[in-house]
Amino acid sequence: MITIKEVARHAGVSISTVSYVLSGKRSISEETKRRVEQSIAALGYHPNAGARALASNRSRVLGLVVPLRSDQNVPVVMQFVSSIVTSARDHDHDVLLLTKEAGPGEAHRVTAGSMADAIIVMDVESADPRVPELRTVDAPVVLLGVPDDHEGLSCVDLDFAAAGRRMVSHLADLGHRSIALIGSPPAVYERGTSYAARLLAGFQQETARRNMPVSVHSCAPGYDSVSACLDTVLHQDRGITGLVVHNEAVLGQLLLELRRRSLDVPRDLSVIALCPDDVAQSLPVPLTSISVPARELGAIAVQMVVTRITQDHAPEVRLLQPRLTERGSTAAR
Amino acid sequence: MITIKEVARHAGVSISTVSYVLSGKRSISEETKRRVEQSIAALGYHPNAGARALASNRSRVLGLVVPLRSDQNVPVVMQFVSSIVTSARDHDHDVLLLTKEAGPGEAHRVTAGSMADAIIVMDVESADPRVPELRTVDAPVVLLGVPDDHEGLSCVDLDFAAAGRRMVSHLADLGHRSIALIGSPPAVYERGTSYAARLLAGFQQETARRNMPVSVHSCAPGYDSVSACLDTVLHQDRGITGLVVHNEAVLGQLLLELRRRSLDVPRDLSVIALCPDDVAQSLPVPLTSISVPARELGAIAVQMVVTRITQDHAPEVRLLQPRLTERGSTAAR
DNA sequence: GCAACGAATCGAAGCGCTTCGATCGTGATT
DNA sequence: AATCACGATCGAAGCGCTTCGATTCGTTGC
Numbered sequence: 001m002i003t004i005k006e007v008a009r010h011a012g013v014s015i016s017t018v019s020y021v022l023s024g025k026r027s028i029s030e031e032t033k034r035r036v037e038q039s040i041a042a043l044g045y046h047p048n049a050g051a052r053a054l055a056s057n058r059s060r061v062l063g064l065v066v067p068l069r070s071d072q073n074v075p076v077v078m079q080f081v082s083s084i085v086t087s088a089r090d091h092d093h094d095v096l097l098l099t100k101e102a103g104p105g106e107a108h109r110v111t112a113g114s115m116a117d118a119i120i121v122m123d124v125e126s127a128d129p130r131v132p133e134l135r136t137v138d139a140p141v142v143l144l145g146v147p148d149d150h151e152g153l154s155c156v157d158l159d160f161a162a163a164g165r166r167m168v169s170h171l172a173d174l175g176h177r178s179i180a181l182i183g184s185p186p187a188v189y190e191r192g193t194s195y196a197a198r199l200l201a202g203f204q205q206e207t208a209r210r211n212m213p214v215s216v217h218s219c220a221p222g223y224d225s226v227s228a229c230l231d232t233v234l235h236q237d238r239g240i241t242g243l244v245v246h247n248e249a250v251l252g253q254l255l256l257e258l259r260r261r262s263l264d265v266p267r268d269l270s271v272i273a274l275c276p277d278d279v280a281q282s283l284p285v286p287l288t289s290i291s292v293p294a295r296e297l298g299a300i301a302v303q304m305v306v307t308r309i310t311q312d313h314a315p316e317v318r319l320l321q322p323r324l325t326e327r328g329s330t331a332a333r
Numbered sequence: 334m335i336t337i338k339e340v341a342r343h344a345g346v347s348i349s350t351v352s353y354v355l356s357g358k359r360s361i362s363e364e365t366k367r368r369v370e371q372s373i374a375a376l377g378y379h380p381n382a383g384a385r386a387l388a389s390n391r392s393r394v395l396g397l398v399v400p401l402r403s404d405q406n407v408p409v410v411m412q413f414v415s416s417i418v419t420s421a422r423d424h425d426h427d428v429l430l431l432t433k434e435a436g437p438g439e440a441h442r443v444t445a446g447s448m449a450d451a452i453i454v455m456d457v458e459s460a461d462p463r464v465p466e467l468r469t470v471d472a473p474v475v476l477l478g479v480p481d482d483h484e485g486l487s488c489v490d491l492d493f494a495a496a497g498r499r500m501v502s503h504l505a506d507l508g509h510r511s512i513a514l515i516g517s518p519p520a521v522y523e524r525g526t527s528y529a530a531r532l533l534a535g536f537q538q539e540t541a542r543r544n545m546p547v548s549v550h551s552c553a554p555g556y557d558s559v560s561a562c563l564d565t566v567l568h569q570d571r572g573i574t575g576l577v578v579h580n581e582a583v584l585g586q587l588l589l590e591l592r593r594r595s596l597d598v599p600r601d602l603s604v605i606a607l608c609p610d611d612v613a614q615s616l617p618v619p620l621t622s623i624s625v626p627a628r629e630l631g632a633i634a635v636q637m638v639v640t641r642i643t644q645d646h647a648p649e650v651r652l653l654q655p656r657l658t659e660r661g662s663t664a665a666r
Numbered sequence: 667g668c669a670a671c672g673a674a675t676c677g678a679a680g681c682g683c684t685t686c687g688a689t690c691g692t693g694a695t696t
Numbered sequence: 697a698a699t700c701a702c703g704a705t706c707g708a709a710g711c712g713c714t715t716c717g718a719t720t721c722g723t724t725g726c
Contacts, residue, residue, distance in 0.1 A: 001447075003682055014706045019684060026685095027703060046445035050392060051682035053383030054711045064430070068415035074407045082401035085432050094448065095430040097397070099418050112379035114334075114712095115427065223589070223617050256556070256589070284556050336712055347676045352714060359715095360673060384712035387681045447682095 002045045011039035022047065053114060060093050062305060063107060063116035065130075067100045067123040073248065076276055076294055080122055080144065083298030091306045093117075104133040111139040118305040120144065124155070126194040140308035142301045146194055152315050154308070156301045159319035160195045160274075163290045164202025164244075166322050167272050170288070171242040172210050175333040176270060179207070179242035180215040180233050182250070189218060199246050199274065215240070221249040227257050241333050245273040255284050266331035277325065286327040293320055335378045344372040355380065386447060393426050395638060396440060396449035398463075400433045400456040406581065409609055409627055413455055413477065416631030424639045426450075437466040444472040451638040453477065457488070459527035473641035475634045479527055485648050487641070489634045492652035493528045493607075496623045497535025497577075499655050500605050503621070504575040505543050508666040509603060512540070512575035513548040513566050515583070522551060532579050532607065548573070554582040560590050574666050578606040588617050599664035610658065619660040626653055 008015045013032060020026040021036040028036075039045075053059040064084060067077065085095050096116050098106045100123070107130075110116040119137060121130065124145030131147045143155045171179050181203050183189070184196045200216065207214045215236065219229040229250075233240060245251060251273060258265060265271050265285045273280060273289045280289035300318060307313060341348045346365060353359040354369040361369075372378075386392040397417055400410065418428050429449050431439045433456070440463075443449040452470060454463065457478030464480050476488045504512050514536050516522070517529045533549065540547040548569065552562040562583075566573060578584060584606060591598060598604050598618045606613060606622045613622035633651060640646060 001682090005682075015683080016685075016707075017705060020705090023684080026705090029704060032704080044445070046442060048387065048682050049446045049448040050383045050386030050713095051711090052684075054381065054387050054713085055682075055684040057684095057711075059383060061429075066414075068411060068418070074411050077411070078401060078407050081430070082432065082434075085401070085430055086435070089435060094443070096394075097414070097418050097428045097430050099415060101415075101419070109379060110427070112377070113382045115382040222615070282555075334712090338712075348713080349677075349715075350675060353675085356714080359675090362674060365674080381712050383683095384681090385714075387683085388712075388714040390681075390714095 001048070002043045004045070004047065007036065007039050007043055007045050010043060011036045057114070058309070059114055059117050061096050061116045062088050062093050062302070063096045063098050063110045063119040065098045065100055065107060065119065065121040069101070075279075076248075076292060077122065079276070079294035080298050083295040084120060084302055087299040087302035088306075091302060093302075093306065100130075104130050107134060107137050107141070111137055117309045118142075120301050120305055124194070126192040126197060140305050142305040142308075144297060144301055146198075146317060146319075148194065150315075150317060154304055154313075154315045155317045156297055156304065157195065157317075157319055158292055158297065159321055160198035161202035161205070162319070163274055163322035164199040164204075165206035166202075166324055167244045167274070167290060168203055168206035168210070168212070170272060170324060171244070171270060171330065172206075172212065174242075174270065174330060176242040178213050178239045179244060180217060180240050182229065182233065182243060182245045182247055182254070183216060183218050184247050185220045185249070186218045187220075196246065203244060219247055219250050221247075221253075223253055226250050226253040230254065230257055230261075240269075242270040242272070242330070245271060245275075248273075248275045248279055251275060251279065251283055251287070259284070265329050270330035270333070272330050274322075280325070280327060285329050287329045288324070288326045290322040290324050293323070296320060334381070335376045337378070337380065340369065340372050340376055340378045343376060344369045390447070391642070392447055392450050394429050394449045395421050395426050395635070396429050396431050396443045396452040398431045398433055398440060398452065398454040402434070408612075409581075409625055410455065412609070412627035413631045416628040417453060417635055420632040420635035421639075424635060426635075426639065433463075437463050440467060440470050440474070444470055450642045451475075453634050453638055457527070459525040459530060473638050475638040475641075477630060477634055479531075479650060479652075481527065483648075483650060487637055487646075487648045488650045489630055489637065490528065490650075490652055491625055491630065492654055493531035494535035494538070495652070496607055496655035497532040497537075498539040499535075499623060499657055500577045500607070501536055501539035501543070501545070503605060503657060504577070504603060504663060505539075505545065507575075507603065507663060509575040511546050511572045512577060513550060513573050515562065515566065515576060515578045515580055515587070516549060516551050517580050518553045518582070519551045520553075529579065536577060552580055552583050554580075554586075556586055559583050559586040563587065563590055563594075573602075575603040575605070575663070578604060578608075581606075581608045581612055584608060584612065584616055584620070592617070598662050603663035603666070605663050607655075613658070613660060618662055620662045621657070621659045623655045623657050626656070629653060 004015055004018050008018045018036050021028050021033050066081060088095050096110060107119045118140040120142050122144045124143040124147050126148045128147045134141050135152055141153060143153055146155045146157050183200060188196050217229055217233055263269050271287060273287045275289055277291040280287040337348055337351050341351045351369050354361050354366050399414060421428050429443060440452045451473040453475050455477045457476040457480050459481045461480045467474050468485055474486060476486055479488045479490050516533060521529050550562055550566055596602050604620060606620050608622055610624040613620040
């Protein structure tokens with residue numbers, strides 16, 4: 001193993017000088033810096049992470065709590081993870097994988113043992129049982145998702161309420177007067193997933209403000225359940241001309257089912273969804289949608305948490321404003 | 334921060350005694366052990382990972398190279414990751430996330446810097462460009478997937494050739510004489526994904542052995558492409574009575590399309606697939622299938638790599654034998 | 667009764683790094 | 697000419713742990 005000592009000898013300087021070249025915390029002459037860097041390259045030196053962590057009291061590692069249940073939303077989870085790892089590397093940090101299943105205490109274990117300098121928690125729910133414990137973690141914590149009681153914790157998320165309002169406005173501005181929300185599967189609401197509830201709230205708020213009749217439906221995935229749900233929507237409320245869909249898993253089946261009923265999108269029915277852009281694009285009918293900006297959210301979470309490792313910062317909730325992309329699945333009426 | 338020193342004082346013993354209680358590397362009297370353990374619990378002591386790594390020259394971390402492109406197979410990737418993290422924890426290790434995209438050199442960086450003691454690489458392809466570099470990594474490496482040239486490297490995978498043969502036998506034993514393989518999207522073959530090629534080889538080998546006519550089709554995902562593919566299969570080769578499908582993404586659409594054409598499974602056509610069990614179960618027609626045993630593969634990979642951290646072991650290729658589960662989508666003819 | 671032994675424990679020497687003075691020129695300021 | 701400030705560098709003191717002798721003491725064997 002090549003150590004800093006050998007680099008120092010090779011470059012003809014002291015150990016501390018090499019360290020300062022690496023960290024840039026003191027000024028070093030150009031000449032010396034060059035020599036040291038050459039030695040580092042020549043010897044193929046990699047600083048020992050353990051020694052560095054021990055001496056500096058910083059591991060340069062972020063703990064990431066990932067939901068590893070095989071959920072509907074796996075691709076989105078992946079996007080988050082990917083963006084977090086990339087951003088972390090940009091900030092010169094690595095990412096340690098913690099599973100939600102492994103239970104709480106994990107966040108505590110890795111921070112208390114200085115394996116990680118901070119924690120990012122994905123997929124946080126309204127009444128997330130992990131929240132109380134996370135408050136006691138003695139390291140910066142950032143949540144992806146906003147629990148009901150987020151006192152003292154930093155959170156990042158899409159503004160789902162705004163997204164709900166925005167989708168209603170979009171349809172209303174096109175002249176639709178009667179619209180329905182096809183929401184997430186019942187299980188999602190029961191789990192108390194905060195984003196589902198917040199979107200619903202935004203949806204109801206905006207429809208109320210505009211005096212529009214509403215109908216809201218929870219829809220489980222599966223070929224038959226979608227069809228049944230559509231029956232209810234279309235028969236229970238005649239005159240529905242617009243569909244707001246917050247349920248990725250069901251989009252494909254929904255569109256096929258509409259086609260089967262000879263209902264044209266957007267001629268007979270306008271459809272707008274909240275889903276990842278690539279999903280919206282690759283459906284049989286490309287959908288006008290609001291996307292979950294996973295990459296941005298991940299990058300922000302990393303940036304927030306890394307900032308808080310070195311500097312004190314008040315807890316903060318950041319809600320990204322929704323962005324709507326038109327793809328022709330909604331039309332004026 | 335609570336250190337071993339404080340635990341030692343609290344328990345009235347020396348630092349080394351505490352260390353030996355923790356590691357069990359020397360005998361300690363029951364009485365002392367108990368006192369130390371009580372002190373650890375009372376103080377909430379967590380050993381400092383950096384110090385431990387520095388002194389013992391082992392980080393107790395596994396580097397995991399994950400493909401983070403948003404692929405078809407994301408749920409399977411998740412299953413692997415989940416099982417690897419769980420198994421790693423069972424072996425008292427943590428998992429550091431490395432992305433395939435971040436390029437090679439990452440495996441080298443983390444092992445050279447003693448951030449990780451070993452590397453597991455997921456989603457290895459036939460002519461994987463990372464393989465040569467991985468050979469030079471000075472730490473145990475285990476690949477999930479078998480590259481063409483795996484000289485000197487340990488690999489774990491499903492025996493896809495056996496799976497191909499097995500699916501053919503299953504249909505043949507039921508009396509089917511003319512069957513077709515609906516394979517992965519062209520992109521997968523072009524990428525040289527080794528498992529696709531190996532399954533195809535097994536399929537061809539067994540059909541040849543049994544003198545069965547074969548027809549092989551690559552099928553891209555997408556509602557129209559599936560339909561077109563089915564046209565080719567059913568018209569080009571009349572008399573096809575069995576379908577072997579190695580293409581998760583397409584299964585749902587395929588079954589719907591068959592239903593649309595009033596072809597009953599298994600009455601008119603037997604279908605057998607290679608896909609995760611939960612997919613096979615939740616399709617409109619539950620499919621007889623061979624599953625990718627992600628959990629087992631992950632656990633084996635971890636076990637292999639952890640073993641090799643402390644002991645020398647020759648490189649080894651382990652191929653798991655396929656297991657077939659009947660779900661009634663194949664029938665005698 | 668004494669050497670020999672093993673179990674239980676301790677002290678101290680690192681592991682490779684960061685960081686805090688301290689030192690030494692050199693040029694600018696008085 | 698004496699002083700000061702500053703840039704560049706070095707030496708040494710840890711960071712918290714593991715591990716290798718060394719030490720102590722109660723047993724055992726002869």
